[in-house]
Amino acid sequence: MKKFIQTLKNIWSIEELRSKILFTLMMIVIFRVGVHIALPGIDPTTLKMGSSGNGILGMINAFSGGAFDQASIFALGIMPYISASIFMQLMTVLVPKFAKMQKEGDSGRKKINQYTRYLTVGVTALQASAYVSYLKQIHAQSMIPAYQPFFWLSTIVILTAGTLFVMWMGEKITDKGLGNGTSLIIMIGILGRLPQSFLQELTAKSTRSGDLLVFIIEIAILIAIIMGCILLIQGVRKVPVNYAKQIVGNRQFGGARQFLPLKVNSAGVMPIIFAQAIMFLPTLATLGNSTSEGAQTLSRIFTDHRDPWYMLIYSVVVIGFTFLYTALIFNPKQIADNLKQNNGFIPGVKPGQPTADYIGAVMDKITFPGAILLALVGILPGIAQRLGVSQGFSTFFGGTSLLIMVGVILDTLQQIETQLLMRQYDGLMKSGRIQGRQTTSAVQY
Secondary structure, three states, X not given: OHHHHHHHHHHHHOHHHHHHHHHHHHHHHHHHHHHOOEOOOEOHHHOOOOOOOOOHHHXXXXXXXXXXXXXXXXXXXXXXXXXXXXXXXXXXXXXHHHHHHHXXXXXXXXXXXXXXXXXXXXXXHHHHHHHHHHHHHHOHHHEOHHHHHHHHHHXXXXXXXXXXXXXXXXXXXXXXXXXOHHHHHHHHHHHOOXXXXXXXXXXXXXXXXXXXXXXXXXXXXXXXHHHHHHHHHHOEEEEEEEEOOEEEOXXXXXXXXXXXXXXXXXXXXXXXXXHHHHHHHHHXXXXXXXXXXXXXXXXXXXXXXXXXXXXXXXXXXXHHHHHHHHHHHOOHHHHHXXXXXXXXXXXXXOOOHHHHHHHHHHHHHHHHXXXXXXXXXXXXXXXXXXXXXXXXXXXXXXXXXXXXXXXXXXXXXXXXXXXXXXXXXXXXXXXXXXXXXXXXXXXXO
16 A cells, blocks of 8 residues: 555656646546537436437447436547548558558658548547437437427537547547547546446345345456456467577677567457447348347347357457458558568568468467457447446446457556656566556557
8 A cells, every 4th residue: 555655656756747637637527518418409307318229329428428328418429430530441451552551651641531520520420420310219208399491400400510529639638648549538538427327237236135145246257357358358369489690890790599470360349340340330221120020039149148148140250340440451461571571570480471471370370269359348338247247337347448448447556657767766566567458459449
C-alpha cells in the first residue's frame, strides 16, 4: 500500500503526466454528459431501454455507452469512424495506391487520415438515416408529434456532428492525453454500463444466501477470465534472428542476436466485430415476416447468444475471420525483405522466400490456438447466461467488451509507466514492465 501511494505521488508530481490525465478525464466527462442528452423531438422519459438486443445493434449500444438506446446526440458514438478506419486500413493492404501512400511517412498518413474523416461523414450520414427509421419503428411513442416535420433532417445533422465531435475528442486524447483516444472512448462507453449491471446482478443474487455465494464465484471466474484475456493479448512467439557482422573502416557493426516477436492474436478484436456483423445479416431476411416459425428459428439461431447453434456458427466465423484478417495485416514477405536488407537471417533458414515461408508457417501454427481462444472468449457471454448470469452482466464475461477493456487498460498503464521510467521513477510493478497490445496498426480497439 505504501508503494502504491508513493507511485500515485510520483504520477501526480510529473506536470506533463498530470496535465495529460486531467485532460483525458475532462474529455471523458464531456463524453458521458453528451450520452445523456436526447435528440430534439424525442421524449427520453418514454424510451424503451434494452431495445437494441444482442446483435450488431447491441454492440453499437455497448460501444456508445448506452447512447444508442437513449436516442442521444452521441447515439452512433465512434462506430462510423471505426468502420471508416477499418475500410481505409484494408485499402492500404489491397490497393497499391493507398499502400504507396502509407509508405510516404507522415505526409502519407495525414492524407489517409483526411480520407478517413471524409469517409466518416458519409458513413455517419447513412447510418443516421437508418437510425431515424429505427426510431420511428421502435420508439414511435417517444417522438413529439409537433417536431415531426423537422425530425429527419435535424437528426441526421446532429448525429453526424455528434460522431465527428466524438472523433475529435478521441484525436485530442491521443495528442494531448494518455493516447489511444478512440479505444479509450470505447472502453469508457463499455465501463459506463458496468456499475448498473453489477448492482442488478448483486440484487438478484442477494435474495438468498446460496445465490450470494454463486455471485462470489461469478466474480472469481470473471477475474480468472480477465487474466486469461491478458495472456491472450500479450502472448507472443519469439523467433531468433541473427545479424551478420559488418566491418566499415575500422569499426564492426552487427553480429548480435535478437528476437522477432510474432503475436498469438495479431487480429485483435476485429474477428469478433466482423463475426457479430455477419451473424446479424441473416436476420434481415426475417424483417416483415417475424411471426412465422421458420423466421423465429432463424432469428434465434443467429441472435440468441445462448443457443448452441449460435455458439457453433459464431465460433467457426471467428476462427475463419482470424486467419483472414491476420493474412491481410501480416506480411511475411515484407518481414523477410526487411531482415535481408538489414543483414539479418533466421538460423538454419535461407534468406528471401524461404524465410517468408518459414515465418508464414510459424504464424499459421500460433494463429490457430489463438483463434480458438478468441472464439471461446466470444461465446463466453452466452455460456454465462446459460449458467444463470443476467444478460447485462454476462457481457463482461467475454466477447468484444472484455477484450477491449483489458487491452485499453494495459495500453494506458503502459503509457503511464513509460512516463515514470523516462523520469527515473520506479514502474507500476516490481516484476517486469507492463506490456500493452503492441499493435502496429493505426486502428486500435
